[in-house]
Amino acid sequence: MTPTAPARVRYAPSPTGRTHIGGVRTALYDFLLARQTGGQFILRIEDTDVKRLVPGAEAEIMESLRWLGLDWDEGPDVGGAAGPYRQSERAAIYQEHARRLVQLGAAYPCFCSPERLAQMRQEQQKRKEPPHYDGLCRRLAPSESQARIDRGEKHVIRFRSPEDGTTTAVDLLRGPITVENSTIDDYVLLKSDGLPVYHLAAMVDDHLMGITHVLRSSEWLPTFPLHVLVVRALGWTEPTWVHLSVFLSPTGKGKMSKRQAVDTKGGAKSIYALDLRDLGYLPEAVVNWLALMGWSYDDRTEMFAMDDLIQKFSLEKLNASPAAVNFTKLDHFNGIYTRALSNEDLAARLGPVFAQAGLKADREALVRIAPSIRERIRTLDEAVEIAGFFFRDKVEPSAEALIGRNMTAEASRAALLAAEARIASATDVGGKDLEQELRSLAAELGLEPGQLFGLLRMAVTGQPVSPPLFETMEFVGKETVLARLRRAAELLAQ
């Protein structure tokens, strides 16, 4: 049931790599649930594996969330009453709970060396047994364990999983999941470096931070019963568990891989949030797209602004089956959101894109061309492709490209010069009068309007595809248009 009581939810990534859309989607759902119920959205960094830490990863997590408008109420940077929010700063807390578990008899110290464990596993595989801890230290008398600890022997703390019976864990989307306890391994909870493993750290933090709903990836399903057992051993009440399906690669075959910039029809794509930003996608489009990958509202509504999502999101409508990433649909959403932008807004977002392409395009100019390109772009960077010529000093089409459709070079040159003369005497190069004038000219020359216009387009813009000819000429300016037409005629004469 989607709660009406304030939900406290957390997004708890590990700073071990780049921030991809799978994680971001989980964060989105967390955020929506918190905002809808008037609860809190918490960012917690799970950095207990020192070896896998990637510098800058934490910053990328935050930058990605901010870009998409997923602001958190509590976190490493903003603080909060349940902090610290970085697990590496909470080691003492986990150690205390590990001790408690040992006292309770639900966990035990294990002194086995990594070498012994590796060998054990190897032998088990040879015997075609599932790899699992063989329980050597589980059978140690507490007094002996204590003595070895006092002697300073290196050890970990393992969970003492029940020998028989079954454990049932309830997932909101899948219902009860029951497993034989004999299949639950004696997992390590606290490593010999004193830092916890996920199985302990996440359970402790979720409880201490008052988390009401745990939304996480379905990769955790296999260890879900273990988690429930840990929580119960500590005597805590469980949160509502929601396991979100993973994303599949665009073909639907195989998991979306971490290093995947697949080449779809529109060009290179990326599964990383910040790459999407740099590729010219709008955050509102990415949010809408992501929200619909695993969640739906009804049988027809697809456009959702963040406010709509906050209002309409519900856990019940989450889909338990895996979804393939569909970048083409992202393009579609992006096109719609782009077209909905005002001239000023579009110009503002285009500024950095043109700058990055090395083109000097001031805000005022961008506002003026916005109406001409809005309907022609799906991503912001396509604007450079279609309208970059506006900001280049010279256009130099090849003589070959300047020959009109079904025309000779000479006829093309003549048409260009004839058009130049008419445009020279026009008062308004963007107006209907000139258009009529040139249509008449085309008829006089025995040309289709499209042939003449195509010729002019190539001469003025240097490209076969552009915004509508007359708006384009108006923006380029009469003198420049005339100069370019003369230059084109020259090129054709050679």
Added chain:
RNA sequence: GCCCCCAUCGUCUAGUGGCCCAGGACGUGGCCCUCUCAAGGCCAAAACGGGGGUUCGAAACCCCCUGGGGGCACCA
């Protein structure tokens, strides 16, 4: 190998036993509009993986198979 999850058009999905010879969206094809490219409008093709049950009635419930995915670390 063992454990767990999932299963409707190519893709995202609606569907909670009769409203479904299955609806929407993207994509695809065609037509219209049109100075190019888009945008827009109209139309079309396209799915309940297979087999058993349950039921007066199954896309929906149960079982098996198949397929897909995930997991089996002192990673998360």
